[in-house]
Amino acid sequence: MDTQTKADLKRHDLLINGKRVPPGTGEYSLNLNPATEEPIALVAQGSAADVDTAVAAARAALKVWNALRASERGRILNRFAELLRTHQDEIAALESLDAGKPIASVMRQDVPAAIDTLAYYAGWCDKINGQVVPVRPDALTYTLREPVGVVAAIVPWNFPLMIGMWKIAPALACGCTMIVKPAEITPLSALRIGELALEAGVPPGVLNIVTGKGRVVGDALVAHPGVDKVTFTGSPSVGRGILQGAAGNFKRVTLELGGKSANVIFDDANVDSAVRAASSGIFFNTGQVCSAGSRILAHRNVYDEVVERLVARAKAIRVGAPTSRETAMGPLVSATQMKTVLDYVDIGRKEGASLVAGGARIGERGFFVEPTVFANVEHEMRISQEEIFGPVASVIRFNDEDDAIRIANGTLYSLAAGVWSRDIGRVHRVARELKAGTVWINTYGYTDVRLPWGGSGDSGFGREHGDVAIENFTEPKAVWLSLDR
Ligand code: NAD
16 A cells, blocks of 8 residues: 555544554554455554553543442443444444445344443443441441542444444443553554543543553553453453463453354254244354354254255345445455465365355455354364354254254353243253353343353353343452440
Protein backbone atom coordinates (compact mmCIF):
# COMPACT_ATOMS: atom_id res chain seq x y z
CA MET A 1 0.00 0.00 0.00
CA ASP A 2 1.36 3.43 -0.87
CA THR A 3 2.30 5.93 1.81
CA GLN A 4 -0.33 8.42 0.66
CA THR A 5 -3.23 5.99 1.19
CA LYS A 6 -1.80 5.00 4.55
CA ALA A 7 -1.60 8.66 5.57
CA ASP A 8 -5.30 9.09 4.65
CA LEU A 9 -6.47 6.38 7.04
CA LYS A 10 -7.92 7.32 10.39
CA ARG A 11 -5.64 6.58 13.33
CA HIS A 12 -7.34 4.97 16.29
CA ASP A 13 -5.51 5.77 19.51
CA LEU A 14 -5.73 4.06 22.88
CA LEU A 15 -8.31 5.21 25.39
CA ILE A 16 -6.65 5.67 28.76
CA ASN A 17 -7.88 7.73 31.69
CA GLY A 18 -10.59 9.35 29.63
CA LYS A 19 -8.32 10.46 26.78
CA ARG A 20 -7.39 9.15 23.36
CA VAL A 21 -3.61 8.79 23.50
CA PRO A 22 -1.06 7.53 20.98
CA PRO A 23 0.74 4.33 21.90
CA GLY A 24 4.10 4.75 23.66
CA THR A 25 5.91 3.05 20.79
CA GLY A 26 4.20 5.23 18.15
CA GLU A 27 3.31 2.06 16.23
CA TYR A 28 0.03 1.44 14.43
CA SER A 29 -1.18 -1.67 12.63
CA LEU A 30 -3.23 -1.74 9.47
CA ASN A 31 -6.79 -2.96 9.89
CA LEU A 32 -8.45 -4.66 6.89
CA ASN A 33 -12.03 -4.98 5.71
CA PRO A 34 -12.52 -8.79 5.60
CA ALA A 35 -14.96 -8.48 2.68
CA THR A 36 -12.66 -6.48 0.37
CA GLU A 37 -9.20 -6.81 1.93
CA GLU A 38 -8.93 -3.02 1.73
CA PRO A 39 -7.34 -1.17 4.64
CA ILE A 40 -9.87 0.64 6.80
CA ALA A 41 -7.95 2.05 9.74
CA LEU A 42 -4.67 2.34 11.57
CA VAL A 43 -4.87 0.91 15.05
CA ALA A 44 -2.59 1.77 17.96
CA GLN A 45 -0.25 -1.01 18.99
CA GLY A 46 -0.25 -0.76 22.75
CA SER A 47 2.83 -1.79 24.73
CA ALA A 48 3.54 -3.05 28.25
CA ALA A 49 4.22 0.57 29.25
CA ASP A 50 0.75 1.59 28.00
CA VAL A 51 -0.71 -1.24 30.06
CA ASP A 52 1.11 0.14 33.14
CA THR A 53 -0.44 3.56 32.55
CA ALA A 54 -3.91 2.08 32.02
CA VAL A 55 -3.70 -0.09 35.14
CA ALA A 56 -2.58 2.91 37.22
CA ALA A 57 -5.54 4.91 35.86
CA ALA A 58 -7.96 2.06 36.61
CA ARG A 59 -6.60 1.65 40.17
CA ALA A 60 -6.97 5.36 40.87
CA ALA A 61 -10.50 5.36 39.39
CA LEU A 62 -11.68 2.60 41.75
CA LYS A 63 -12.10 5.18 44.51
CA VAL A 64 -13.97 7.62 42.30
CA TRP A 65 -16.33 4.99 40.86
CA ASN A 66 -17.13 3.57 44.30
CA ALA A 67 -17.60 7.00 45.88
CA LEU A 68 -20.79 7.28 43.82
CA ARG A 69 -24.04 5.95 45.17
CA ALA A 70 -24.96 2.61 43.65
CA SER A 71 -28.13 4.12 42.19
CA GLU A 72 -26.05 6.84 40.52
CA ARG A 73 -23.80 4.21 38.93
CA GLY A 74 -26.98 2.56 37.68
CA ARG A 75 -28.20 5.86 36.18
CA ILE A 76 -24.87 6.33 34.40
CA LEU A 77 -24.98 2.80 32.97
CA ASN A 78 -28.57 3.38 31.81
CA ARG A 79 -27.43 6.57 30.06
CA PHE A 80 -24.61 4.53 28.48
CA ALA A 81 -27.22 2.03 27.22
CA GLU A 82 -29.33 4.90 25.85
CA LEU A 83 -26.32 6.38 24.04
CA LEU A 84 -25.61 2.99 22.51
CA ARG A 85 -29.20 2.95 21.28
CA THR A 86 -28.90 6.46 19.83
CA HIS A 87 -25.69 5.48 18.06
CA GLN A 88 -26.78 2.00 17.05
CA ASP A 89 -26.55 2.58 13.29
CA GLU A 90 -23.04 3.96 13.59
CA ILE A 91 -21.87 1.17 15.93
CA ALA A 92 -23.46 -1.52 13.77
CA ALA A 93 -21.78 -0.16 10.64
CA LEU A 94 -18.42 -0.10 12.44
CA GLU A 95 -18.81 -3.66 13.71
CA SER A 96 -19.91 -4.92 10.30
CA LEU A 97 -17.00 -3.19 8.54
CA ASP A 98 -14.38 -4.34 11.04
CA ALA A 99 -15.46 -7.97 11.50
CA GLY A 100 -17.16 -8.63 8.12
CA LYS A 101 -20.47 -9.40 9.83
CA PRO A 102 -23.66 -8.93 7.78
CA ILE A 103 -25.21 -5.61 8.76
CA ALA A 104 -28.68 -7.13 9.10
CA SER A 105 -27.54 -9.64 11.72
CA VAL A 106 -25.49 -7.04 13.61
CA MET A 107 -28.61 -4.86 13.81
CA ARG A 108 -30.79 -7.82 14.75
CA GLN A 109 -28.50 -9.46 17.26
CA ASP A 110 -25.19 -7.93 18.31
CA VAL A 111 -26.30 -4.37 18.97
CA PRO A 112 -29.61 -5.14 20.74
CA ALA A 113 -27.84 -7.77 22.86
CA ALA A 114 -25.17 -5.26 23.89
CA ILE A 115 -27.80 -2.67 24.83
CA ASP A 116 -29.87 -5.26 26.69
CA THR A 117 -26.83 -6.46 28.63
CA LEU A 118 -25.96 -2.94 29.70
CA ALA A 119 -29.52 -2.11 30.72
CA TYR A 120 -29.82 -5.40 32.63
CA TYR A 121 -26.67 -4.77 34.69
CA ALA A 122 -27.55 -1.08 35.17
CA GLY A 123 -30.50 -2.50 37.10
CA TRP A 124 -28.19 -4.62 39.26
CA CYS A 125 -26.10 -1.69 40.56
CA ASP A 126 -28.31 -0.95 43.58
CA LYS A 127 -29.26 -4.59 44.21
CA ILE A 128 -25.86 -6.01 45.09
CA ASN A 129 -26.53 -6.77 48.72
CA GLY A 130 -24.78 -8.44 51.58
CA GLN A 131 -26.70 -10.38 54.22
CA VAL A 132 -27.12 -10.24 57.93
CA VAL A 133 -26.20 -13.73 59.13
CA PRO A 134 -27.12 -14.26 62.80
CA VAL A 135 -24.28 -16.24 64.38
CA ARG A 136 -24.38 -15.50 68.13
CA PRO A 137 -26.36 -13.25 70.48
CA ASP A 138 -23.43 -11.03 71.42
CA ALA A 139 -22.45 -10.11 67.87
CA LEU A 140 -23.85 -8.54 64.74
CA THR A 141 -22.49 -10.52 61.82
CA TYR A 142 -23.06 -9.60 58.22
CA THR A 143 -21.56 -9.84 54.76
CA LEU A 144 -20.63 -7.21 52.19
CA ARG A 145 -20.04 -7.73 48.48
CA GLU A 146 -17.15 -5.58 47.35
CA PRO A 147 -15.79 -5.10 43.83
CA VAL A 148 -12.86 -7.42 43.01
CA GLY A 149 -10.95 -4.34 41.85
CA VAL A 150 -9.23 -3.85 38.51
CA VAL A 151 -10.42 -6.21 35.78
CA ALA A 152 -8.68 -7.06 32.52
CA ALA A 153 -11.15 -8.14 29.84
CA ILE A 154 -9.68 -9.93 26.83
CA VAL A 155 -12.17 -10.18 23.99
CA PRO A 156 -12.22 -12.26 20.75
CA TRP A 157 -13.04 -11.09 17.22
CA ASN A 158 -16.21 -13.03 16.51
CA PHE A 159 -18.60 -10.84 18.57
CA PRO A 160 -16.40 -7.90 19.60
CA LEU A 161 -19.23 -5.64 20.77
CA MET A 162 -21.54 -8.20 22.34
CA ILE A 163 -18.92 -10.27 24.15
CA GLY A 164 -17.11 -7.07 25.15
CA MET A 165 -20.34 -5.85 26.77
CA TRP A 166 -20.88 -9.22 28.49
CA LYS A 167 -17.76 -8.29 30.47
CA ILE A 168 -17.97 -4.50 30.70
CA ALA A 169 -21.56 -4.24 31.95
CA PRO A 170 -21.36 -6.55 35.01
CA ALA A 171 -17.85 -5.41 35.95
CA LEU A 172 -18.87 -1.74 35.99
CA ALA A 173 -22.14 -2.53 37.78
CA CYS A 174 -20.15 -4.19 40.56
CA GLY A 175 -17.94 -1.13 40.99
CA CYS A 176 -14.88 -2.58 39.25
CA THR A 177 -12.71 -0.59 36.88
CA MET A 178 -11.31 -2.10 33.70
CA ILE A 179 -8.84 -2.40 30.94
CA VAL A 180 -10.43 -3.93 27.85
CA LYS A 181 -8.20 -5.50 25.23
CA PRO A 182 -10.17 -6.14 22.06
CA ALA A 183 -8.88 -8.65 19.50
CA GLU A 184 -6.13 -7.11 17.42
CA ILE A 185 -8.15 -7.34 14.20
CA THR A 186 -11.51 -6.03 15.51
CA PRO A 187 -10.87 -3.13 17.90
CA LEU A 188 -13.09 -0.39 16.46
CA SER A 189 -16.39 -0.92 18.29
CA ALA A 190 -14.66 -1.20 21.68
CA LEU A 191 -12.87 2.13 21.19
CA ARG A 192 -16.13 3.81 20.20
CA ILE A 193 -18.11 2.44 23.12
CA GLY A 194 -15.31 3.55 25.44
CA GLU A 195 -16.00 7.10 24.22
CA LEU A 196 -19.75 6.69 24.67
CA ALA A 197 -19.17 5.51 28.25
CA LEU A 198 -17.35 8.76 28.99
CA GLU A 199 -20.14 10.75 27.37
CA ALA A 200 -22.62 8.91 29.60
CA GLY A 201 -20.71 10.01 32.69
CA VAL A 202 -18.50 7.01 33.44
CA PRO A 203 -15.54 8.74 35.11
CA PRO A 204 -12.17 8.80 33.32
CA GLY A 205 -10.04 5.76 34.13
CA VAL A 206 -12.99 3.47 34.88
CA LEU A 207 -13.09 1.97 31.38
CA ASN A 208 -9.78 1.96 29.51
CA ILE A 209 -9.32 0.42 26.08
CA VAL A 210 -5.84 -0.77 25.13
CA THR A 211 -5.56 -2.18 21.63
CA GLY A 212 -2.67 -4.27 20.37
CA LYS A 213 -1.27 -7.75 20.18
CA GLY A 214 -2.28 -10.57 22.49
CA ARG A 215 1.35 -11.47 23.03
CA VAL A 216 2.14 -7.90 24.12
CA VAL A 217 -0.91 -6.18 25.64
CA GLY A 218 -2.62 -9.43 26.66
CA ASP A 219 0.49 -10.88 28.28
CA ALA A 220 1.23 -7.61 30.10
CA LEU A 221 -2.32 -7.45 31.50
CA VAL A 222 -2.32 -11.07 32.59
CA ALA A 223 1.03 -10.74 34.37
CA HIS A 224 0.33 -7.31 35.90
CA PRO A 225 0.32 -7.21 39.72
CA GLY A 226 -2.17 -4.31 39.62
CA VAL A 227 -4.84 -6.41 37.90
CA ASP A 228 -7.13 -8.41 40.20
CA LYS A 229 -9.15 -10.41 37.72
CA VAL A 230 -8.95 -11.56 34.12
CA THR A 231 -12.08 -12.35 32.16
CA PHE A 232 -11.17 -14.01 28.89
CA THR A 233 -13.06 -15.28 25.88
CA GLY A 234 -11.03 -16.94 23.18
CA SER A 235 -9.22 -20.10 22.23
CA PRO A 236 -8.26 -22.91 24.62
CA SER A 237 -4.54 -22.56 23.87
CA VAL A 238 -4.46 -18.87 24.79
CA GLY A 239 -6.74 -19.59 27.77
CA ARG A 240 -4.25 -22.13 29.11
CA GLY A 241 -1.44 -19.55 28.92
CA ILE A 242 -3.64 -16.99 30.69
CA LEU A 243 -4.35 -19.36 33.55
CA GLN A 244 -0.62 -19.92 34.01
CA GLY A 245 0.26 -16.23 33.60
CA ALA A 246 -2.37 -15.16 36.12
CA ALA A 247 -0.91 -17.36 38.84
CA GLY A 248 1.71 -14.74 39.80
CA ASN A 249 -0.61 -12.72 42.05
CA PHE A 250 -3.40 -15.34 42.11
CA LYS A 251 -5.75 -13.34 39.93
CA ARG A 252 -9.29 -14.52 39.65
CA VAL A 253 -9.85 -15.94 36.17
CA THR A 254 -12.93 -16.70 34.09
CA LEU A 255 -12.35 -18.54 30.81
CA GLU A 256 -14.92 -18.84 28.03
CA LEU A 257 -13.19 -21.00 25.45
CA GLY A 258 -14.05 -23.04 22.39
CA GLY A 259 -16.66 -25.61 21.47
CA LYS A 260 -17.52 -28.49 19.16
CA SER A 261 -21.18 -28.60 19.94
CA ALA A 262 -23.43 -31.51 19.00
CA ASN A 263 -26.88 -30.90 17.62
CA VAL A 264 -28.66 -34.25 18.02
CA ILE A 265 -31.63 -35.02 15.74
CA PHE A 266 -33.72 -38.09 16.66
CA ASP A 267 -35.97 -39.84 14.15
CA ASP A 268 -39.14 -38.61 15.87
CA ALA A 269 -38.12 -34.95 15.52
CA ASN A 270 -39.68 -32.39 13.24
CA VAL A 271 -36.86 -32.81 10.74
CA ASP A 272 -37.70 -29.69 8.77
CA SER A 273 -37.45 -27.43 11.87
CA ALA A 274 -34.41 -29.30 13.13
CA VAL A 275 -32.48 -28.85 9.90
CA ARG A 276 -33.51 -25.20 9.57
CA ALA A 277 -32.10 -24.54 13.05
CA ALA A 278 -29.09 -26.78 12.47
CA SER A 279 -28.27 -24.82 9.34
CA SER A 280 -28.30 -21.46 11.11
CA GLY A 281 -26.61 -23.17 14.08
CA ILE A 282 -23.53 -23.79 11.96
CA PHE A 283 -23.64 -21.08 9.28
CA PHE A 284 -24.64 -18.07 11.40
CA ASN A 285 -21.73 -15.60 11.68
CA THR A 286 -19.91 -17.74 9.07
CA GLY A 287 -19.56 -20.48 11.68
CA GLN A 288 -17.35 -18.27 13.83
CA VAL A 289 -19.39 -18.96 16.94
CA CYS A 290 -18.08 -20.74 20.03
CA SER A 291 -21.39 -22.61 20.36
CA ALA A 292 -21.78 -23.36 16.63
CA GLY A 293 -23.57 -26.68 16.16
CA SER A 294 -20.64 -27.96 14.12
CA ARG A 295 -21.47 -31.64 14.71
CA ILE A 296 -24.91 -32.55 13.49
CA LEU A 297 -25.80 -35.99 14.85
CA ALA A 298 -28.66 -37.59 12.91
CA HIS A 299 -30.43 -40.87 13.73
CA ARG A 300 -29.79 -43.44 11.00
CA ASN A 301 -33.52 -43.48 10.03
CA VAL A 302 -33.45 -39.77 9.14
CA TYR A 303 -29.77 -39.42 8.27
CA ASP A 304 -30.19 -39.18 4.49
CA GLU A 305 -33.08 -36.76 4.81
CA VAL A 306 -31.07 -34.53 7.19
CA VAL A 307 -28.09 -34.47 4.82
CA GLU A 308 -30.27 -33.75 1.79
CA ARG A 309 -32.15 -30.90 3.49
CA LEU A 310 -28.97 -29.42 4.97
CA VAL A 311 -27.23 -29.43 1.59
CA ALA A 312 -30.22 -27.66 0.02
CA ARG A 313 -30.12 -25.03 2.75
CA ALA A 314 -26.34 -24.58 2.53
CA LYS A 315 -26.60 -24.00 -1.21
CA ALA A 316 -29.39 -21.45 -0.77
CA ILE A 317 -27.57 -19.23 1.74
CA ARG A 318 -26.94 -15.76 0.41
CA VAL A 319 -23.23 -15.16 0.84
CA GLY A 320 -22.06 -11.68 0.01
CA ALA A 321 -21.16 -8.16 1.01
CA PRO A 322 -21.82 -7.51 4.71
CA THR A 323 -23.16 -4.07 3.78
CA SER A 324 -26.12 -5.57 1.90
CA ARG A 325 -29.24 -6.17 3.97
CA GLU A 326 -29.91 -9.25 1.84
CA THR A 327 -26.69 -10.96 2.92
CA ALA A 328 -27.08 -13.87 5.31
CA MET A 329 -23.42 -14.92 5.46
CA GLY A 330 -20.36 -12.71 5.18
CA PRO A 331 -16.66 -13.49 4.88
CA LEU A 332 -14.44 -15.06 7.49
CA VAL A 333 -12.68 -12.49 9.62
CA SER A 334 -9.16 -12.83 8.23
CA ALA A 335 -6.90 -14.55 5.72
CA THR A 336 -5.55 -16.69 8.56
CA GLN A 337 -9.02 -17.86 9.52
CA MET A 338 -9.86 -18.59 5.88
CA LYS A 339 -6.71 -20.70 5.53
CA THR A 340 -7.57 -22.63 8.72
CA VAL A 341 -11.04 -23.41 7.38
CA LEU A 342 -9.83 -24.47 3.92
CA ASP A 343 -7.11 -26.62 5.53
CA TYR A 344 -9.82 -28.41 7.53
CA VAL A 345 -11.79 -29.01 4.32
CA ASP A 346 -8.69 -30.80 2.97
CA ILE A 347 -8.28 -32.73 6.20
CA GLY A 348 -11.93 -33.85 6.03
CA ARG A 349 -11.51 -35.03 2.44
CA LYS A 350 -8.33 -36.95 3.27
CA GLU A 351 -9.98 -38.53 6.29
CA GLY A 352 -12.59 -40.00 3.94
CA ALA A 353 -15.64 -37.89 4.78
CA SER A 354 -17.93 -37.04 1.82
CA LEU A 355 -17.89 -33.38 0.83
CA VAL A 356 -21.53 -32.86 -0.22
CA ALA A 357 -21.71 -29.05 -0.31
CA GLY A 358 -19.28 -26.17 -0.65
CA GLY A 359 -15.67 -26.57 0.37
CA ALA A 360 -14.11 -23.78 -1.69
CA ARG A 361 -13.19 -20.14 -1.46
CA ILE A 362 -15.59 -17.77 -3.22
CA GLY A 363 -13.90 -15.24 -5.50
CA GLU A 364 -10.43 -13.88 -5.04
CA ARG A 365 -11.10 -10.83 -2.95
CA GLY A 366 -12.40 -11.00 0.56
CA PHE A 367 -12.22 -14.01 2.84
CA PHE A 368 -15.36 -15.77 1.60
CA VAL A 369 -15.80 -19.53 1.86
CA GLU A 370 -18.83 -21.54 0.71
CA PRO A 371 -21.20 -23.00 3.30
CA THR A 372 -19.76 -26.49 3.57
CA VAL A 373 -21.26 -29.84 4.54
CA PHE A 374 -19.43 -33.10 5.15
CA ALA A 375 -21.51 -36.30 5.31
CA ASN A 376 -20.41 -39.77 6.46
CA VAL A 377 -18.25 -38.20 9.14
CA GLU A 378 -16.89 -40.62 11.72
CA HIS A 379 -16.74 -39.52 15.33
CA GLU A 380 -12.97 -40.03 15.55
CA MET A 381 -12.12 -37.83 12.56
CA ARG A 382 -10.35 -34.55 13.21
CA ILE A 383 -13.19 -32.58 11.58
CA SER A 384 -15.46 -34.09 14.23
CA GLN A 385 -13.12 -33.52 17.16
CA GLU A 386 -11.45 -30.16 16.52
CA GLU A 387 -12.98 -26.70 16.48
CA ILE A 388 -12.84 -25.32 12.92
CA PHE A 389 -14.52 -21.98 13.63
CA GLY A 390 -15.91 -21.66 10.14
CA PRO A 391 -18.96 -22.63 8.05
CA VAL A 392 -18.25 -26.37 8.03
CA ALA A 393 -20.87 -28.87 9.22
CA SER A 394 -19.99 -32.48 9.99
CA VAL A 395 -23.00 -34.80 9.83
CA ILE A 396 -22.56 -37.95 11.91
CA ARG A 397 -24.85 -41.02 12.00
CA PHE A 398 -26.03 -42.57 15.29
CA ASN A 399 -28.04 -45.69 16.14
CA ASP A 400 -29.84 -45.00 19.41
CA GLU A 401 -29.99 -42.72 22.45
CA ASP A 402 -26.90 -44.16 24.16
CA ASP A 403 -24.92 -43.94 20.96
CA ALA A 404 -25.97 -40.29 20.49
CA ILE A 405 -24.93 -39.37 24.02
CA ARG A 406 -21.60 -41.20 23.69
CA ILE A 407 -20.78 -39.33 20.47
CA ALA A 408 -22.11 -35.97 21.68
CA ASN A 409 -20.01 -36.16 24.85
CA GLY A 410 -16.94 -37.53 23.08
CA THR A 411 -14.87 -34.39 22.59
CA LEU A 412 -12.72 -32.33 24.95
CA TYR A 413 -15.28 -29.51 24.78
CA SER A 414 -18.55 -29.03 26.64
CA LEU A 415 -20.02 -25.64 25.91
CA ALA A 416 -23.42 -26.25 24.33
CA ALA A 417 -25.59 -28.90 22.68
CA GLY A 418 -28.97 -29.30 21.01
CA VAL A 419 -31.50 -32.12 21.06
CA TRP A 420 -34.46 -32.61 18.72
CA SER A 421 -37.26 -35.06 19.50
CA ARG A 422 -41.01 -35.04 20.17
CA ASP A 423 -40.57 -37.47 23.08
CA ILE A 424 -40.76 -35.38 26.23
CA GLY A 425 -39.09 -37.97 28.43
CA ARG A 426 -36.24 -38.47 26.00
CA VAL A 427 -35.41 -34.76 25.57
CA HIS A 428 -35.14 -34.28 29.34
CA ARG A 429 -33.15 -37.51 29.76
CA VAL A 430 -30.72 -36.53 27.03
CA ALA A 431 -30.48 -32.92 28.27
CA ARG A 432 -29.33 -34.28 31.64
CA GLU A 433 -26.77 -36.60 30.08
CA LEU A 434 -25.24 -34.07 27.70
CA LYS A 435 -21.96 -32.55 28.88
CA ALA A 436 -22.68 -28.90 28.16
CA GLY A 437 -23.17 -25.54 29.88
CA THR A 438 -26.29 -24.91 27.74
CA VAL A 439 -28.69 -27.39 26.18
CA TRP A 440 -31.26 -26.30 23.62
CA ILE A 441 -34.31 -28.54 23.16
CA ASN A 442 -36.12 -28.29 19.82
CA THR A 443 -34.35 -25.01 19.16
CA TYR A 444 -30.74 -23.93 18.81
CA GLY A 445 -28.40 -21.04 19.45
CA TYR A 446 -30.21 -18.65 21.78
CA THR A 447 -28.31 -16.81 24.51
CA ASP A 448 -29.67 -14.31 26.96
CA VAL A 449 -27.96 -12.21 29.59
CA ARG A 450 -30.33 -13.57 32.22
CA LEU A 451 -29.13 -17.16 31.76
CA PRO A 452 -25.67 -18.48 32.70
CA TRP A 453 -23.24 -18.93 29.81
CA GLY A 454 -20.04 -20.97 29.76
CA GLY A 455 -18.71 -24.50 29.78
CA SER A 456 -16.19 -26.88 31.23
CA GLY A 457 -13.20 -28.89 30.01
CA ASP A 458 -11.63 -27.23 26.97
CA SER A 459 -14.60 -24.85 26.90
CA GLY A 460 -13.19 -23.16 30.02
CA PHE A 461 -14.69 -22.53 33.43
CA GLY A 462 -16.88 -20.06 35.22
CA ARG A 463 -20.07 -18.58 33.83
CA GLU A 464 -21.00 -15.18 32.45
CA HIS A 465 -24.42 -13.48 32.65
CA GLY A 466 -27.15 -13.24 35.26
CA ASP A 467 -26.38 -13.14 38.95
CA VAL A 468 -23.37 -15.44 38.44
CA ALA A 469 -21.52 -12.53 36.83
CA ILE A 470 -22.19 -10.43 39.93
CA GLU A 471 -20.38 -13.08 41.95
CA ASN A 472 -17.55 -13.08 39.39
CA PHE A 473 -16.85 -9.40 39.88
CA THR A 474 -17.35 -9.13 43.65
CA GLU A 475 -15.60 -10.48 46.73
CA PRO A 476 -17.70 -11.38 49.77
CA LYS A 477 -16.50 -9.98 53.09
CA ALA A 478 -17.63 -11.19 56.53
CA VAL A 479 -17.94 -8.53 59.23
CA TRP A 480 -18.15 -9.26 62.98
CA LEU A 481 -19.31 -6.54 65.34
CA SER A 482 -19.21 -7.22 69.05
CA LEU A 483 -22.35 -6.27 70.98
CA ASP A 484 -20.58 -6.64 74.37
CA ARG A 485 -21.54 -4.10 77.02
P1 NAD B 1 -7.74 -16.03 20.56
O1 NAD B 1 -7.57 -16.87 21.76
O2 NAD B 1 -6.74 -16.12 19.49
O3 NAD B 1 -7.81 -14.49 20.95
C1 NAD B 1 -8.72 -14.01 21.93
C2 NAD B 1 -8.14 -12.77 22.55
O4 NAD B 1 -6.97 -13.14 23.27
C3 NAD B 1 -7.72 -11.69 21.57
O5 NAD B 1 -8.00 -10.43 22.12
C4 NAD B 1 -6.23 -11.91 21.48
O6 NAD B 1 -5.52 -10.76 21.09
C5 NAD B 1 -5.90 -12.28 22.91
N1 NAD B 1 -4.64 -12.98 23.09
C6 NAD B 1 -3.93 -13.69 22.19
N2 NAD B 1 -2.78 -14.14 22.74
C7 NAD B 1 -2.78 -13.72 24.03
C8 NAD B 1 -1.87 -13.88 25.11
N3 NAD B 1 -0.76 -14.54 24.98
N4 NAD B 1 -2.20 -13.34 26.30
C9 NAD B 1 -3.37 -12.68 26.46
N5 NAD B 1 -4.24 -12.47 25.47
C10 NAD B 1 -3.96 -12.98 24.26
O7 NAD B 1 -9.21 -16.36 20.06
P2 NAD B 1 -9.94 -15.75 18.79
O8 NAD B 1 -9.31 -16.40 17.61
O9 NAD B 1 -10.03 -14.27 18.87
O10 NAD B 1 -11.43 -16.30 19.02
C11 NAD B 1 -11.78 -17.56 18.66
C12 NAD B 1 -11.86 -18.47 19.85
O11 NAD B 1 -12.68 -17.91 20.85
C13 NAD B 1 -12.50 -19.79 19.52
O12 NAD B 1 -11.82 -20.87 20.12
C14 NAD B 1 -13.90 -19.67 20.10
O13 NAD B 1 -14.54 -20.87 20.37
C15 NAD B 1 -13.64 -18.86 21.30
N6 NAD B 1 -14.87 -18.18 21.74
C16 NAD B 1 -15.51 -18.63 22.86
C17 NAD B 1 -16.71 -18.03 23.29
C18 NAD B 1 -17.42 -18.49 24.53
O14 NAD B 1 -18.32 -17.79 25.00
N7 NAD B 1 -17.08 -19.63 25.10
C19 NAD B 1 -17.22 -16.96 22.55
C20 NAD B 1 -16.55 -16.53 21.41
C21 NAD B 1 -15.37 -17.15 21.02
